[in-house]
Amino acid sequence: MHEPGPWDKQAWRTELLARRAAVEPAVREAESAALAAAVAHVATRWRGPEWIAGYVPIRGEPGSTAMLDALRAAGARVLLPVTGPPGPLDWAEYTGADSLRPARFGLLEPTGARMSPAAIESARVILIPALGVDRRGVRLGRGAGYYDRTLPAADPAAALIAIVRDDELVRRLPEEPHDRRMGWALTPGGGLVRLGDRPDGN
Numbered sequence: 001m002h003e004p005g006p007w008d009k010q011a012w013r014t015e016l017l018a019r020r021a022a023v024e025p026a027v028r029e030a031e032s033a034a035l036a037a038a039v040a041h042v043a044t045r046w047r048g049p050e051w052i053a054g055y056v057p058i059r060g061e062p063g064s065t066a067m068l069d070a071l072r073a074a075g076a077r078v079l080l081p082v083t084g085p086p087g088p089l090d091w092a093e094y095t096g097a098d099s100l101r102p103a104r105f106g107l108l109e110p111t112g113a114r115m116s117p118a119a120i121e122s123a124r125v126i127l128i129p130a131l132g133v134d135r136r137g138v139r140l141g142r143g144a145g146y147y148d149r150t151l152p153a154a155d156p157a158a159a160l161i162a163i164v165r166d167d168e169l170v171r172r173l174p175e176e177p178h179d180r181r182m183g184w185a186l187t188p189g190g191g192l193v194r195l196g197d198r199p200d201g202n
Contacts, residue, residue, distance in 0.1 A: 008174060009140060009143070009173075009174045012131070012132060012140055012173060012174065013131055013140065013142070013143065016131040016132050016140070016168060017060075017131065019165075019167065019168070020060040020061075020131075020165070021060060023060065023165075028060075028062075030188070031062055031063075031165060031188035032057075032062065032063055032064040032066060032067075032188075033066070034188035034189070035062060035063045035064075035066075035067055035163065035186065035187075035188050036063070036064065036066035036067050036069075036070045037070070038186055038188070038191045038192065039063075039067045039070050039071060039127070039186065040070040040071070040073070040074050041191070041192065042071070042125060042127075042159075042161065042186070042192065043071055043074035043075065043076045043125070044074060045192070046124055046125050046159060050076065050077055050122070050124075051076065051077050051078075051079055051122045051123045051124065052071050052076045052077070052078055052079070052123060052124070052125045052126070052127065053078075053079040053080075053081075053091070053120060053123040053125070053126040053127065054067065054068050054071065054078050054079065054080060054094065054127040055080060055081055055127065055128070055129050056068070056080060056100065056107065056108040056109075057129065057163075058105075058106050058107055058108070059106060061129055061163075062163055062164060062165050062168075062187075062188065063163055065097045065100070065108075067127075067163075068080075068094050069096070069097070072094070072096075076125075077093060078093065078094040079091045079092070079093060079094070079115070079119060079120070079122075079123060080092055080093075080094045080109060080110050081107075081109070081146070081150075082103070082109050082110070082114055083103060083104050083105065083107060083109070083146065086144070086145065086146070086149070087117075087146075087149055088117035088120075088146075088149045088150045088153060089117060089120070089146050089147075089149075089150045090114050090115060090116060090117060090119075091114075091115040091116075091117070091119040091120065092109065092110035092111075092112045092113060092114050092115060093110060093112050093113075093115075094110050095110065095112060099111050099112060117150060117153055118153060120150060120151075120153050120154050121153060121154065121155055122155075123154065123155070123158055124155065124157075124158055124159065125158065125159045125161065126151075126154060126158050126159070126160050126161065127161050127163055127186070128147060128160060128161065128162050128163070128182065129141070129147075129162075129163060130162040130163065130164050130168070130182075131164075131168065132164060132168040132169070132170055132173055133162040133164055133168065133169055133170075133173070133182055133185050133195065134169075134170050134171060134172050134173040134195075135169070135170075135171060135172075135195060135196075136172070136175075136181065136195065136196050137160075137181030137182040137183060137195040137196040138172075138173045138174075138175045138179060138181055138182075139162050139173075139179065139181070139182050140173050140174070148178055148179070148180075151180045152180070159183055159184060160180070160181075160182045160183050160184070161182065161183070161184040161185070161186050161192070162182040162184070162185050162186070163185075163186045163187075164185055164186075164187055165187065165188065166187045166188060166189040166190060168187075169185050169187055169190070169193065181195070181196060182195055183195060183196065
């Protein structure tokens with residue numbers, strides 16, 4: 001399998017998006033079910049945090065709203081991002097799939113009360129969409145920069161978990177000075193995978 005050099009973000013995005021587009025529906029469904037089962041252990045690993053920040057997968061992203069339902073079933077309250085102009089993300093609470101509405105960029109967002117970007121401070125665990133993540137914890141997003149602007153406000157002790165397919169956990173990705181490294185990856189086949197070498201649990 002060809003992998004671009006570790007310095008070319010756009011080449012990596014092209015490669016990883018092409019891989020996702022080639023995933024068969026049956027495989028995608030099986031991976032979504034595996035992630036929903038795996039994410040239920042996330043809440044218990046961090047001793048039942050009150051708030052977990054998540055997202056609704058779209059456009060071939062691994063997972064489904066079943067992940068969010070599994071978190072709620074484990075006793076967590078779930079924050080979902082609400083998009084606006086480029087900048088830090090606002091948030092709203094997820095209370096079930098029937099509370100979601102279509103929004104910008106093809107996203108689904110909660111219909112409940114909108115919270116400011118400061119709401120991310122309360123999340124002990126943050127599930128983050130990614131096109132790929134490397135073994136050091138370097139995450140590759142789609143390039144809009146929303147999470148780059150949002151994560152500086154997060155609790156420094158929060159567990160940052162990138163959700164990717166198994167072949168999207170790679171050896172090395174391009175990194176820029178403003179990038180905040182992930183502490184974990186969650187994959188359908190490997191479950192929760194520790195990244196980097198940090199004693200603080202991130």
